[in-house]
Amino acid sequence: MSFRLLKTLFILVILGFASCREEDGSFVFNGFRSANLSLDGFASVVPDGLLLVTNASYQAKGHAFHPQPFKFKSDTTPGSTLSFSTTFVFAIIPKYSYVSGHGLVFVVSHTTNFSTALPSQFLGLFNFNDNANASNHVLGIELDTIANPEFQDINNNHVGIDVNSLQSANSTSAGYYDDSTGAFRNLILASSVPMQIWVDYDGQDMQLSVTMAPVPIAKPKKPLLSSTIDLSSVMSDSMYVGFSSANGPLFTTHCLLGWSFKMNGIAEPLDYAKLPPLPRLDSKHKSQKLAIWLPLTSCALALLVVATVVLVVKRRNKYAELLEDWEKEYGPHRFSYKELFRATKGFNDKTLLGSGGFGKVYQGVLPSSNVEVAVKRVSHESRQGMKEFVAEIVSIGQLRHRNVVQLLGYCRRKGELLLVYDYMPNGSLDGFLYDETRPALSWAQRFRIIKGVASGLLYLHQDWEQIVVHRDIKASNVLLDRELNGRLGDFGLARLYDHGTVAHTTHIMGTMGYLAPELAKTGKATTKTDVFAFGAFLLEVACGRRPVEPSAEEPQVLLLDWVRENWKRGTLLATGDPRLAGDIFPVEEMESVLKLGLLCSHPSSDARPTMRQVMHFLDGDSAMPDIPPAYTSIDILSLIRRDAFDDYMMPSSSSVSHLFELSGGR
Structure with a gap:
C-alpha cells in the first residue's frame, strides 16, 4: 500500500472521528x-x-x-x-x-x-x-x-x-x-x-x-x-x-x-x-442560436417554411392569453392557458365536474407537478375593473385554512377568466344531502362539517389580516375533501360581478333563503349577513331540506319559519332529517345546532352572534343563550316579502351566486 494511500485513509479516519463522536x-x-x-x-x-x-x-x-x-x-x-x-x-x-x-x-x-x-x-x-x-x-x-x-x-x-x-x-x-x-x-x-x-x-x-x-x-x-x-x-x-x-x-x-x-x-x-453551496433553483436562460437559410432557388423549402409559420400561428392562437404589463407582478399566481388546457385534456367534457351561472368547472392534473386541481371557466367581456379584481384574487390566494378551499391562481384569455382551485374529490355537500342515490351522512359527519365551516368562516371574518365576507354560504358551496371534511369554496368572483362584467346580475349578492332581511334595504353584505346565511346553512344540514321550497305549502315555504314554528310548539327535534332515523347520536347536539341556526338567522342583525361566539357554542365552551321571546312573533317570509325580496323568490335561486368580497382592514 502506497504512503499516499495510507495518508489519505488516516485523514479520513481523523475526519470521521471529528465529525461524529457518539x-x-x-x-x-x-x-x-x-x-x-x-x-x-x-x-x-x-x-x-x-x-x-x-x-x-x-x-x-x-x-x-x-x-x-x-x-x-x-x-x-x-x-x-x-x-x-x-x-x-x-x-x-x-x-x-x-x-x-x-x-x-x-x-x-x-x-x-x-x-x-x-x-x-x-x-x-x-x-x-x-x-x-x-x-x-x-x-x-x-x-x-x-x-x-x-x-x-x-x-x-x-x-x-x-x-x-x-x-x-x-x-x-x-x-x-x-x-x-x-x-x-x-x-x-x-x-x-x-x-x-x-x-x-x-x-x-x-x-x-x-x-x-x-x-x-x-x-x-x-x-x-x-x-x-x-x-x-x-x-x-x-x-x-x-x-x-x-x-x-x-x-x-x-x-x-x-x-x-x-x-x-x-x-x-x-x-x-x-459548508456546501445552496442550489440554484432559478430558471436557466439558455441562449438559442437560430440559423435560417432560405435558398431562393428552393421552392420546396420555401413552402415548408410557410407551412411551419402557419402551424406556429395556429398553435399560438390556440393557447393565446390576455396578458397586460400590470399582471407581471402576479407571476406566481398566474397559470398559462397551455398548462390548464393540457391539465383538463383540452377542457374535455369527460373532465367536466359541473356547470352553473358562473360557467363550467373542470377537473385537471397540472402536468408540471401532477397536482389535482379544479379549473373554473368564467365568461367576461369587459375589462372594467379587471386590474382590481385580479389583485383581489391574488390576495384571496394567500388564505390558508384547512376549512377554506385553496385558490391557487388564475389565467386570462380573450372573453374568459380561468380560476384554479384545489380539487375536492367528494364534491359539494348538497350532493350528499339531496341525492338519494348517495349514502346519507351520519350526524357525526354533519356535525364535523358544521364545525369545520364555522372555523373557516371565523378565519375569514376575524383571524385573517383582512376581513373577508363570503356572500353565499350554502351547502352547494361547501366542498368535501377525501375525509369528508367541510371546506368553504367557490370564491373570488364578487368583485368581477360588482364591476358589471357579467350580464343579468343584480345588486343583491347571494341565494334566496340565505339572504338576511336587511340586504333588501342596504344591498350591503357584512359579516352579520354571513352569519344569517350560516344560520340557514345549519338548519339545512340538520333538517336535510333546502331553505326555500317554493312548491311547498305556505307554512313550509321557508325552512327558517317552519323550524321556528316547531320550536314554539316544543317539537323542534321533529324537524331533523328523516334520513338520520337509524342513526344513534346525542340528540342534544342536534337540538343545539337547530337553536343556533335560529339564533344566527335572527331578523335583527344585532341579535346575531359573531362567528367566534358560534365556535364557543359548538365547542361547548359557552352555554347557548336563550332565543329572544320576541322572535316567536316574527314571520320571516312575510318580512322578506315586505322588504321587496319577492323578485328573488325563484326555484334554484336565480339570483347570481356571488361569493366572496374583501373588505379593507379590520
Whole structure:
C-alpha cells in the first residue's frame, strides 16, 4: 500500500472521528455528504453534501434524524433533564420569491416514526388528532413561514418553541439583536439566504434559549427567545434529534448546510468554509442560436417554411392569453392557458365536474407537478375593473385554512377568466344531502362539517389580516375533501360581478333563503349577513331540506319559519332529517345546532352572534343563550316579502351566486 494511500485513509479516519463522536454525546456535520442519517419522506442528501429535508414538491413532508438516540435524563438527579446544545445552518428556498410553503423544525423526539403526521401546517410532526397530546414527547424549534390561526401563530415569519404541540409556548418574529447597537434586525426566513440557529438548554436552570443570525455573523449575545421550561415530563430517557419540514400547495425547498450537537456542553462551531453551496433553483436562460437559410432557388423549402409559420400561428392562437404589463407582478399566481388546457385534456367534457351561472368547472392534473386541481371557466367581456379584481384574487390566494378551499391562481384569455382551485374529490355537500342515490351522512359527519365551516368562516371574518365576507354560504358551496371534511369554496368572483362584467346580475349578492332581511334595504353584505346565511346553512344540514321550497305549502315555504314554528310548539327535534332515523347520536347536539341556526338567522342583525361566539357554542365552551321571546312573533317570509325580496323568490335561486368580497382592514 502506497504512503499516499495510507495518508489519505488516516485523514479520513481523523475526519470521521471529528465529525461524529457518539460516545461523548456529540457530532458535527460540515455538510452531509458522508453523514449517517435516518431519512424518510422527501428528505435526501444531494451529491455536494446539502441535506434537503423537503424539496420543491406539493404537500410534501420529510424527516432527517441522527440514527442513534441520546441520553437526556440525569442518572444522579432522577427525573431531571440534562443540558444540550445545537447549532445548524439552514435555508428556505421558495420557488417564487418570498412566497413560501410551510416551515422547518428542529426536533427532539422519543421516536423517529412520523408516518401518521400531516404536511402543510402540521410541519410533518402531528395530525388533527394527536396535536397537543402529552404523550407526544416532542420538543420543537419551529421556523414557520405561514401564519396558521388554529395554532395562534403571531405572523408568517416567526421562530417558536413547541412542546408537544404546534401552538408555540413562546414565539417571536424572526431576526437577531445587533451586538454593537442592541437594535433588532429583522430576517426573512423564506429569503433563500443561509441563516444559523443556536439552541441551548440549561437542564439545571430549565432555561431554553434560541438565537439566530445570518451567516457568517457570529452568535449574538442576546438570544432571540428565552423561556423557562421544565422538560422533565417531555423528555424520555433516550431521545432522537433531527429535523422535520413540510410543504403545502406552494413549492419550497427546506435545506440544511451544516449541523452540530452536544449533550452537556456547547456544540462545536461549524466551519463555514466547508459548508456546501445552496442550489440554484432559478430558471436557466439558455441562449438559442437560430440559423435560417432560405435558398431562393428552393421552392420546396420555401413552402415548408410557410407551412411551419402557419402551424406556429395556429398553435399560438390556440393557447393565446390576455396578458397586460400590470399582471407581471402576479407571476406566481398566474397559470398559462397551455398548462390548464393540457391539465383538463383540452377542457374535455369527460373532465367536466359541473356547470352553473358562473360557467363550467373542470377537473385537471397540472402536468408540471401532477397536482389535482379544479379549473373554473368564467365568461367576461369587459375589462372594467379587471386590474382590481385580479389583485383581489391574488390576495384571496394567500388564505390558508384547512376549512377554506385553496385558490391557487388564475389565467386570462380573450372573453374568459380561468380560476384554479384545489380539487375536492367528494364534491359539494348538497350532493350528499339531496341525492338519494348517495349514502346519507351520519350526524357525526354533519356535525364535523358544521364545525369545520364555522372555523373557516371565523378565519375569514376575524383571524385573517383582512376581513373577508363570503356572500353565499350554502351547502352547494361547501366542498368535501377525501375525509369528508367541510371546506368553504367557490370564491373570488364578487368583485368581477360588482364591476358589471357579467350580464343579468343584480345588486343583491347571494341565494334566496340565505339572504338576511336587511340586504333588501342596504344591498350591503357584512359579516352579520354571513352569519344569517350560516344560520340557514345549519338548519339545512340538520333538517336535510333546502331553505326555500317554493312548491311547498305556505307554512313550509321557508325552512327558517317552519323550524321556528316547531320550536314554539316544543317539537323542534321533529324537524331533523328523516334520513338520520337509524342513526344513534346525542340528540342534544342536534337540538343545539337547530337553536343556533335560529339564533344566527335572527331578523335583527344585532341579535346575531359573531362567528367566534358560534365556535364557543359548538365547542361547548359557552352555554347557548336563550332565543329572544320576541322572535316567536316574527314571520320571516312575510318580512322578506315586505322588504321587496319577492323578485328573488325563484326555484334554484336565480339570483347570481356571488361569493366572496374583501373588505379593507379590520
